[in-house]
Amino acid sequence: xxxxxxxxxxxxxxxxxxxxxxxxxxxxxxxxxxxxxxxxxxxxxxxxxxxxxxxxxxxxxxxxxxxxxxxxxxxxxxxxxxxxxxxxxxxxxxxxxxxxxxxxxxxxxxxxxxxxxxxxxxxxxxxxxxxxxxxxxxxxxxxxxxxxxxxxxxxxxxxxxxxxxxxxxxxxxxxxxxxxxxxxxxxxxxxxxxxxxxxxxxxxxxxxxxxxxxxxxxxxxxxxxxxxxxxxxxxxxxxxxxxxxxxxxxxxxxxxxxxxxxxxxxxxxxxxxxxxxxxxxxxxxxxxxxxxxxxxxxxxxxxxxxxxxxxxxxxxxxxxxxxxxxxxxxxxxxxxxxxxxxxxxxxxxxxxxxxxxxxxxxxxxxxxxxxxxxxxxxxxxxxxxxxxxxxxxxxxxxxxxxxxxxxxxxxxxxxxxxxxxxxxxxxxxxxxxxxxxxxxxxxxxxxxxxxxxxxxxxxxxxxxxxxxxx
Numbered sequence: 001x002x003x004x005x006x007x008x009x010x011x012x013x014x015x016x017x018x019x020x021x022x023x024x025x026x027x028x029x030x031x032x033x034x035x036x037x038x039x040x041x042x043x044x045x046x047x048x049x050x051x052x053x054x055x056x057x058x059x060x061x062x063x064x065x066x067x068x069x070x071x072x073x074x075x076x077x078x079x080x081x082x083x084x085x086x087x088x089x090x091x092x093x094x095x096x097x098x099x100x101x102x103x104x105x106x107x108x109x110x111x112x113x114x115x116x117x118x119x120x121x122x123x124x125x126x127x128x129x130x131x132x133x134x135x136x137x138x139x140x141x142x143x144x145x146x147x148x149x150x151x152x153x154x155x156x157x158x159x160x161x162x163x164x165x166x167x168x169x170x171x172x173x174x175x176x177x178x179x180x181x182x183x184x185x186x187x188x189x190x191x192x193x194x195x196x197x198x199x200x201x202x203x204x205x206x207x208x209x210x211x212x213x214x215x216x217x218x219x220x221x222x223x224x225x226x227x228x229x230x231x232x233x234x235x236x237x238x239x240x241x242x243x244x245x246x247x248x249x250x251x252x253x254x255x256x257x258x259x260x261x262x263x264x265x266x267x268x269x270x271x272x273x274x275x276x277x278x279x280x281x282x283x284x285x286x287x288x289x290x291x292x293x294x295x296x297x298x299x300x301x302x303x304x305x306x307x308x309x310x311x312x313x314x315x316x317x318x319x320x321x322x323x324x325x326x327x328x329x330x331x332x333x334x335x336x337x338x339x340x341x342x343x344x345x346x347x348x349x350x351x352x353x354x355x356x357x358x359x360x361x362x363x364x365x366x367x368x369x370x371x372x373x374x375x376x377x378x379x380x381x382x383x384x385x386x387x388x389x390x391x392x393x394x395x396x397x398x399x400x401x402x403x404x405x406x407x408x409x410x411x412x413x414x415x416x417x418x419x420x421x422x423x424x425x426x427x428x429x430x431x432x433x434x435x436x437x438x439x440x441x442x443x444x445x446x447x448x449x450x451x452x453x454x455x456x457x458x459x460x461x462x463x464x465x466x467x468x469x470x
Contacts, residue, residue, distance in 0.1 A: 021059035022052035028076060029066025031214055031257060032185075033099055035156075035165035036125040037064045040098065042157040043128045056086065060094040065101035067180055070359045076101055077112075084115040094118070094135060098125065103184040104362060106144045116140070122185055123147050123170070146186050162410050162444050164208045168196055168241065169215035173223075174260070177298050178330065180361040181216055188217070190225050193236065197245050204250035209445055210408055213241075213256040219263035239268045246275050252447065253408060253425065257283045258325075262300040264309050273316040280317045281427040284309065285325035285354075289344035290337035293330050296366075303344060310348055319399070321351040321426035328381040329373040330358045331366050338381055342388055351396045351426070352458065353389045357382045390457045397428065397455040404465065405430065409446045422448070429459040 023044045027037040040062065041051075052058035061083050066072045080097070087093045096118040097109060103121030110116055117135045121144040124131065134141050149170050158164055171186040172179075200211055215221060222236035238256075246254065254277045261284055272278045286306050288294050294302065313320050326345070328338060345353060357378035360367035405424045412434070413419035419431045420442055432450045434442055442448050442464060450462040 021049050022057065023049040023060040023062065024052045024055045024058035025062045025064060026055070026079065027064045028072050029064075029068065029100070031165060031212070032122070032167070032216060033064050033066060034159075035167055035214055036099065036122055037062075038156040038158055038165070039125050040064070040128050043126070045157055047129055047132070056082075059092070060096070062096040062098055065097060065099035067100040067104050067184060067361065068359075069356060070361070073101055080113050080116075084113055087115045094132070096120070098122070098128075100180070100184040103144050104180065107142050110140060110142065118142075119144070123149065149189050149191070158208075160410060162208060162408065163210040163212065164203045165212050165214050166196060166199055166203070167191065167215070168213045168238075169218060169221045172216040173220065174217060174300075175298055177296065177366040178327065178358060178361065178364055180364055183363050185216060188220055188224055190221050190223070190236075192225070193241055193244050196241065197248065200245050200248045200251065204248050207250075207445065209251065209447075210253040210255070211245075211251055213245075213254065215256075216258065217260045217263070218256050219259050219265075219268065239265070239271045242268075242271055242275060242278065246277055251277065253277055253279050255279050255281060255427070259284045261286065261306045261309060266312055269309070269312050269316060279425045279427065280320040281323070281425070282313055282320060283323045283325075286344065287325060287327050288330065288333075288337070289341035290333070293333055293337055296332060297327075297330065303340075307344075307348070319426065321428065322348065323352040323354070323427070324350055325354045325356075326385070327356055327358050328385055329378040331369040331373065332371040333358075333373060342385065345385075345388055345392060349392055349396055350389070351428070352393050353385075355382060355385050355389060394455065394457040397457065397460065400424075400428065400452040400460055401455055402452065404449050404451050405460075405462070407432065407448050407450045409442055409444050409448060411444055420444070420448075424460070431459065431461045432464055 025037050025041055027033050044060070049060060055061065063076055063079055065076045076097070083093070083095050087095060094117050095115055097116060098120045099122050102109065102119045106119065109119050117140060118131055119142045120128070120131055123146060124143045126149070127143065131141050131143055169188055169190045171188045172182045173188045174182060203211065219238050221238040221241055225236040227235040242254070259282065264284060286303070287297060287299060289303055291302050310322055313322065326341060328341060358373065360372070407422040407424060407430050409420050409422040411421060413421045413431050418434060420434050421429060421431050423429055430450060432448070449465045451465060452460050452462040454461040
């Protein structure tokens with residue numbers, strides 16, 4: 001998953017007036033962080049805060065951080081420096097660091113940035129109000145202890161009115177040698193199927209059309225829940241969950257991320273092919289095309305197994321979109337092993353690949369290995385990889401040329417107000433005019449048949465068909 005900051009704009013306001021002031025949340029990192037930020041924004045609005053128009057005007061600033069790459073972590077410190085200076089002029093400013101950097105650094109963050117009021121790990125997102133009450137009572141708070149996740153359906157303030165995240169499992173039990181996630185997000189904790197379905201039902205009543213189920217390792221869902229059938233098969237698996245939540249009235253599409261090849265079963269693929277609301281889009285990181293590197297990463301599968309997964313998906317769903325994550329310049333990676341990665345990308349033909357050069361992370365085995373790759377080689381390998389990924393993505397998009405695709409409208413194109421934007425079932429971002437040929441107006445939430453006229457590496461453009469039954 002690529003680590004990039006995104007401003008969280010929350011348009012719903014609470015009617016409560018328990019406190020006054022404005023807030024600003026900046027989110028770094030993955031979908032899990034974005035979902036956490038939506039919940040924390042909801043808590044703040046429930047306390048009486050309102051979304052600030054600008055970051056430097058806010059009375060409370062919260063950075064929800066990512067530590068999966070060093071550059072994302074350093075960006076956080078840059079942002080904090082600006083706010084620390086501001087707090088010297090405004091002592092009443094509340095400054096919060098949440099998420100993975102907070103969990104990783106803990107109290108040491110207070111020594112580095114003494115202006116902080118609250119440092120809180122990702123497991124504490126739903127406890128924000130409790131922790132802020134301690135801050136209001138004059139305490140500087142660090143909350144990084146491991147706790148059970150607190151269920152809360154009603155507090156999230158969603159960025160979109162059409163598409164919603166739903167967490168199904170928190171944490172990760174894997175021990176990939178490069179990854180800091182298990183140490184900052186804790187052990188796996190699956191939510192109950194009943195709690196998940198209740199949240200999806202609630203979202204459906206609010207008008208949400210698309211649900212994305214989230215987990216750091218979503219295929220591991222249910223391993224910590226009870227349930228063995230009389231046939232001896234484990235129930236409460238992720239496949240069982242998909243079947244259980246599929247028929248919620250009002251929801252048109254269901255997606256999920258992120259998958260692990262070690263646990264991606266044929267039964268899951270068959271279920272996705274059978275359930276009509278399950279979108280034909282699969283994000284399955286492969287990380288390296290070299291079996292030697294995969295073993296060093298402790299990924300638990302071979303590239304041959306990975307290719308079998310893709311082959312079976314395409315056998316049952318030929319038009320499915322396959323996206324992935326890949327790391328280059330892992331410690332010890334040779335030129336020929338790097339070439340194996342490029343070869344796999346060409347062979348499989350991914351619709352999109354999130355790319356990164358290896359970044360040593362604290363408390364991970366690979367960070368201490370002596371065979372680190374030079375920075376200049378990292379830069380060159382990443383550049384070559386990105387050029388290949390972009391070319392193949394455009395080639396893959398060629399299959400949409402002239403085709404009619406069902407687009408779920410998400411919003412107005414912020415760069416062109418005469419256009420709407422949405423996604424195909426295969427998750428391709430698509431733009432088209434708001435008005436049809438006969439003057440029909442389309443709006444967010446509509447499912448629109450669009451004929452694709454122009455393709456680019458990462459998006460499509462087309463025109464709606466007026467005869468589509470809206």
